[in-house]
Amino acid sequence: xxxxxxxxxxxxxxxxxxxxxxxxxxxxxxxxxxxxxxxxxxxxxxxxxxxxxxxxxxxxxxxxxxxxxxxxxxxxxxxxxxxxxxxxxxxxxxxxxxxxxxxxxxxxxxxxxxxxxxxxxxxxxxxxxxxxxxxxxxxxxxxxxxxxxxxxxxxxxxxxxxxxxxxxxxxxxxxxxxxxxxxxxxxxxxxxxxxxxxxxxxxxxxxxxxxxxxxxxxxxxxxxxxxxxxxxxxxxxxxxxxxxxxx
Amino acid sequence: xxxxxxxxxxxxxxxxxxxxxxxxxxxxxxxxxxxxxxxxxxxxxxxxxxxxxxxxxxxxxxxxxxxxxxxxxxxxxxxxxxxxxxxxxxxxxxxxxxxxxxxxxxxxxxxxxxxxxxxxxxxxxxxxxxxxxxxxxxxxxxxxxxxxxxxxxxxxxxxxxxxxxxxxxxxxxxxxxxxxxxxxxxxxxxxxxxxxxxxxxxxxxxxxxxxxxxxxxxxxxxxxxxxxxxxxxxxxxxxxxxxxx
Numbered sequence: 001x002x003x004x005x006x007x008x009x010x011x012x013x014x015x016x017x018x019x020x021x022x023x024x025x026x027x028x029x030x031x032x033x034x035x036x037x038x039x040x041x042x043x044x045x046x047x048x049x050x051x052x053x054x055x056x057x058x059x060x061x062x063x064x065x066x067x068x069x070x071x072x073x074x075x076x077x078x079x080x081x082x083x084x085x086x087x088x089x090x091x092x093x094x095x096x097x098x099x100x101x102x103x104x105x106x107x108x109x110x111x112x113x114x115x116x117x118x119x120x121x122x123x124x125x126x127x128x129x130x131x132x133x134x135x136x137x138x139x140x141x142x143x144x145x146x147x148x149x150x151x152x153x154x155x156x157x158x159x160x161x162x163x164x165x166x167x168x169x170x171x172x173x174x175x176x177x178x179x180x181x182x183x184x185x186x187x188x189x190x191x192x193x194x195x196x197x198x199x200x201x202x203x204x205x206x207x208x209x210x211x212x213x214x215x216x217x218x219x220x221x222x223x224x225x226x227x228x229x230x231x232x233x234x235x236x237x238x239x240x241x242x243x244x245x246x247x
Numbered sequence: 248x249x250x251x252x253x254x255x256x257x258x259x260x261x262x263x264x265x266x267x268x269x270x271x272x273x274x275x276x277x278x279x280x281x282x283x284x285x286x287x288x289x290x291x292x293x294x295x296x297x298x299x300x301x302x303x304x305x306x307x308x309x310x311x312x313x314x315x316x317x318x319x320x321x322x323x324x325x326x327x328x329x330x331x332x333x334x335x336x337x338x339x340x341x342x343x344x345x346x347x348x349x350x351x352x353x354x355x356x357x358x359x360x361x362x363x364x365x366x367x368x369x370x371x372x373x374x375x376x377x378x379x380x381x382x383x384x385x386x387x388x389x390x391x392x393x394x395x396x397x398x399x400x401x402x403x404x405x406x407x408x409x410x411x412x413x414x415x416x417x418x419x420x421x422x423x424x425x426x427x428x429x430x431x432x433x434x435x436x437x438x439x440x441x442x443x444x445x446x447x448x449x450x451x452x453x454x455x456x457x458x459x460x461x462x463x464x465x466x467x468x469x470x471x472x473x474x475x476x477x478x479x480x481x482x483x484x485x486x487x488x489x490x491x492x
Binding site for chain 2: 165
């Protein structure tokens with residue numbers, strides 16, 4: 001209830017400010033105008049939102065998959081650590097803005113380049129959090145497993161992996177928060193559909209109200225997506241005390 | 248009772264010339280002692296003296312620069328014949344109580360004996376908690392589950408590292424009884440800093456004290472009269488406080 005009230009008062013202040021200052025709508029449209037743009041372009045926005053959503057979801061699948069595999073490889077073998085760790089760090093150190101044009105060049109204007117961009121920003125928080133969790137298994141569990149004659153593979157699968165699930169869960173939450181960034185940047189660099197594309201086009205044509213409408217849809221999607229992943233993450237490690245959802 | 252304790256007779260253990268050093272500091276060296284087959288030995292000492300390290304050495308969990316000649320009196324290697332119970336219960340929060348008790352089989356990839364898990368949990372008073380998750384149990388219940396897991400391993404040598412230290416007095420008292428009853432016949436080495444616990448549980452009590460630490464004379468509390476036990480407890484406390492100071 002509180003977020004709704006907050007949103008409503010924000011809109012009222014916004015509308016009052018626009019009317020009081022008489023700022024032209026192409027600089028700052030009031031919320032009523034944005035709502036009208038939202039209603040008038042509902043199907044157009046929905047169509048493009050679906051594209052962005054698909055990019056985010058596929059990016060999440062690919063990024064989380066690769067992140068988990070990298071974390072497992074890193075913790076399973078010293079050789080993998082020596083070779084992979086610099087790559088993992090590099091994946092985060094190079095800004096996505098710098099890579100996105102290359103991705104579009106290599107993978108085209110379609111879905112693939114956006115999924116790759118989203119996967120790239122998702123990969124690091126997942127790999128890093130999960131690897132940390134795998135590396136920091138409670139000493140006592142490892143001792144117990146060793147006295148019980150467990151093989152290194154069994155220790156990894158049956159002790160270190162489940163013990164790292166809370167860490168993976170927080171990695172997933174972080175990934176869910178940044179996932180839209182990757183997809184939108186991919187769309188900005190070159191796309192024919194998606195909310196980022198709509199925002200860019202609307203901006204160029206001074207349709208600021210449409211741009212705000214697209215932004216609103218994106219923000220709503222981002223929040224819902226985060227909450228969904230937060231729920232799933234909680235299921236992954238139900239023994240952890242639930243985190244305070246911030247949105 | 249058959250389901251709970253099949254015939255695993257404890258073997259005798261000889262520990263010779265144990266040495267552990269951290270950096271330049273020698274915790275103990277040239278430490279030698281024997282555990283009689285099927286006996287319950289309590290190793291008493293102040294915190295930080297190296298009791299836990301000695302226990303880890305026997306369990307094969309020693310730090311790299313620790314060494315000792317450790318032999319079972321039947322000549323077979325120790326690996327696979329030791330059970331370990333630590334200060335904390337070490338229950339896996341992602342497994343229910345029954346799966347925690349059967350953890351050994353799960354880790355070795357062998358089938359676990361469900362009937363035995365149920366019988367053991369029944370025996371430690373957790374018969375109705377088989378499907379409960381560890382985070383729903385009290386501290387005493389968790390330690391009971393850990394005891395059941397230790398017994399499930401069914402090893403002739405059981406090493407216990409202050410397993411009841413974190414429990415309240417009444418729960419500790421009950422669990423000591425339970426452990427004594429269920430570990431009968433196995434060779435047990437229990438590490439503790441509580442003289443009363445040592446005197447209550449041990450067939451033999453040894454004090455580890457000094458720097459580098461050395462073992463005091465063996466004390467056999469069974470059969471001592473109440474007054475003599477009190478006297479022994481005072482003597483042990485004196486020995487411990489001498490090292491602690």
